Amino acid sequence: MARIRAREWGGVEYWTARISGYLQGQINPQHALPPRTCYIATEHGSVVGFVAGHLTVRHGCHGELEWINVIRERRRDGVASQLLRLLARWFFQQGAFRVCVDVNPANPEALAFYMRNGAERLNENWLVWNDIRIVMGKQRERARRTRDGRTLEASSQQ
Numbered sequence: 001m002a003r004i005r006a007r008e009w010g011g012v013e014y015w016t017a018r019i020s021g022y023l024q025g026q027i028n029p030q031h032a033l034p035p036r037t038c039y040i041a042t043e044h045g046s047v048v049g050f051v052a053g054h055l056t057v058r059h060g061c062h063g064e065l066e067w068i069n070v071i072r073e074r075r076r077d078g079v080a081s082q083l084l085r086l087l088a089r090w091f092f093q094q095g096a097f098r099v100c101v102d103v104n105p106a107n108p109e110a111l112a113f114y115m116r117n118g119a120e121r122l123n124e125n126w127l128v129w130n131d132i133r134i135v136m137g138k139q140r141e142r143a144r145r146t147r148d149g150r151t152l153e154a155s156s157q158q
């Protein structure tokens with residue numbers, strides 16, 4: 001996960017500490033509550049993408065998507081959409097329906113991805129799903145193992 005994140009910015013060491021601290025509850029985004037989870041997508045044993053999120057009271061929301069990343073070589077193949085559906089299901093199971101995400105306005109790929117998946121603009125830097133079930137409804141979760149051997153695995157911390 002750290003290696004994937006470090007491809008965008010920052011170093012592997014920085015992201016290893018940040019992501020493990022976050023998952024262990026030692027590093028907390030503003031207004032975060034303890035429950036949090038992450039899902040990874042693997043292909044032939046390598047991580048090709050991941051998503052992480054937590055419960056929150058930020059912006060009057062119940063959940064926040066913290067990170068979603070897919071390696072460049074595997075983009076536009078629905079990996080992030082599948083990961084988002086898994087996270088949406090987790091939020092739903094937690095009773096967290098209103099979910100926000102911080103988006104850099106200069107990141108058109110992320111904006112397009114979130115809007116395509118039903119998010120709406122909250123303000124310049126934030127998007128919101130007023131009801132995360134819209135993500136679950138867009139497509140029933142695909143089989144956990146896809147035709148090309150990609151597997152979605154879950155690990156969670158609460």
Ligand SMILES: CC(C)(COP(=O)(O)OP(=O)(O)OC[C@H]1O[C@@H](n2cnc3c(N)ncnc32)[C@H](O)[C@@H]1OP(=O)(O)O)[C@@H](O)C(=O)NCCC(=O)NCCS
Pocket residue numbers: 008066067068069070071074075076077078079080081082103107108109110112113114116
């Ligand atoms: C944003 C990101 C996670 C999308 O991952 P992905 O696996 O390529 O997304 P999907 O294949 O599931 O895309 C679903 C839909 O989102 C939209 N979308 C995704 N990437 C897009 C792009 N670069 N340009 C325009 N639309 C895009 C499209 O509508 C796409 O459907 P389509 O391919 O049928 O047209 C990926 O580009 C990424 O890792 N970016 C770097 C990290 C980042 O910016 N994360 C978000 C902020 S933390």
